[in-house]
Ligand SMILES: CC(=O)SCCNC(=O)CCNC(=O)[C@H](O)C(C)(C)COP(=O)(O)OP(=O)(O)OC[C@H]1O[C@@H](n2cnc3c(N)ncnc32)[C@H](O)[C@@H]1OP(=O)(O)O
């Protein structure tokens with residue numbers, strides 16, 4: 002990172018709530034030195050409760066330069082490291098135990114003379130951190146020996162403890178072994194109350210998070226890591242995962258992850274390394290579900306929460322989602338992603354979220370087949386807007402290419418169904434029939450139709466029947482969309498084609514609930530015709546010379562399967578006929 006990137010990164014860490022931030026290795030480069038000076042000297046940039054931490058090896062000239070970089074800081078942690086493992090001692094330093102310990106003590110004393118014992122540094126509250134590097138590969142008793150000597154050299158207090166940072170410089174064991182090492186150190190170091198025991202796990206075996214969590218349970222006080230686990234090789238422990246693991250256990254980490262996208266943005270730009278799409282919590286795919294059964298369960302979970310009128314205080318319990326995506330600034334829209342592995346639940350969720358349409362189960366099944374076919378055809382995930390488009394086209398929501406209800410009237414029909422007890426007697430309102438009279442444009446040609454039925458829908462169904470479109474209503478559902486004066490009705494009608502097992506769905510949305518139903522039926526009629534492209538129009542006008550079979554009202558009698566099987570107004574007897582055609586045909 003250059004100075005500007007470090008500047009932005011530091012400000013982000015402060016904003017998130019971190020209180021001890023290792024900002025640089027000041028002896029390494031002018032950039033790091035200048036950056037540290039800028040943090041110290043720019044008023045208001047480093048809050049009073051934030052410690053600036055800097056790192057140096059146990060080399061006196063480098064320690065001097067490191068301390069210089071912090072002159073004037075309010076709170077500073079000077080962090081020195083020296084390897085204690087036989088491997089490093091032999092290969093890198095060519096030192097034995099005594100020489101290593103002596104160097105650690107010498108550098109600690111030197112650091113002390115430059116900092117807390119230096120009258121020129123009085124304005125700074127100094128803390129000292131020592132890391133026996135490669136702790137996890139060291140002899141524990143030797144580490145304790147070195148740390149006792151370092152502690153004696155620094156002379157910490159309960160108020161200003163020394164930090165012993167015990168790194169798994171290279172992760173080389175299972176997390177329980179690291180935790181055992183930490184526990185051993187905690188139990189055997191003297192004056193434990195004057196020590197802050199810090200963890201610094203790396204992720205070589207992929208267990209850094211587990212190691213940090215177990216080692217905290219084994220007695221550690223503090224963890225060093227990086228956001229999204231950036232760091233040498235496989236990286237340092239990921240502080241985002243550690244923090245949000247706590248959060249999902251009901252413990253607030255006091256770090257603000259509520260806008261994780263912005264964090265990722267800065268992290269990716271600064272590190273120039275993308276956050277893996279499946280990185281815990283932060284990855285863009287981790288609050289997404291592609292598979293049908295997951296989507297179904299998640300959708301049901303959200304429905305239960307809605308029914309419970311859940312608030313932010315209601316304990317989170319949704320299958321497959323370990324935390325509320327909104328808590329980290331993810332939107333619900335992104336949760337369900339649809340490809341050919343997806344089922345009806347996920348597809349229904351997208352329609353619900355985007356169009357506020359709560360599809361009945363049968364329609365979910367029918368529409369998900371359309372979606373799956375499309376996903377298979379294009380060989381990739383379908384985006385929500387593509388699914389919405391498929392839906393509006395399949396059910397003719399925005400425009401019905403074949404049918405347009407231009408005008409209509411629904412009236413009661415007192416003549417169609419004589420009341421029991423003879424003609425002329427007053428019918429009970431319960432038995433009154435409905436008459437549809439209207440003008441429907443089909444393929445650009447206006448047809449004036451009439452039909453009578455038990456209700457508005459069946460009266461239109463019977464009017465359509467006069468054109469040879471024989472649809473029986475098998476299922477009906479409606480619900481409101483929105484509320485107040487902007488409320489609309491959404492109606493779903495499933496029809497069976499008379500004399501066949503073919504089923505088609507229609508959807509109607511309108512401010513007027515009756516009109517929504519009529520539109521839904523015409524939507525189903527369009528689907529019916531779309532499935533039979535060779536059907537001529539007009540379809541099958543009733544023969545006009547069939548006088549034998551006329552009912553007393555002069556209309557064609559019904560065949561048994563003309564009657565709706567179920568639905569809101571399906572009962573028994575429905576009739577219809579073609580009136581004049583306004584234009585053409
Ligand atoms: C465990 C960690 O990850 S700690 C963080 C490590 N980060 C860095 O190293 C980044 C910054 N480092 C640097 O810029 C450089 O390495 C510097 C400025 C520290 C030193 O640079 P140079 O003097 O050119 O040394 P170089 O990096 O080549 O070699 C390291 C030297 O330091 C010694 N050394 C390594 N670690 C330590 C230590 N903790 N304490 C004392 N000496 C050390 C090595 O033995 C080697 O000494 P040698 O030259 O006598 O063999």
Ligand SMILES: CC(C)C(=O)C(=O)O
Nearest residue numbers: 082132134135168170
């Ligand atoms: C400086 C030390 C703590 C380090 O980075 C490591 O050992 O991984």
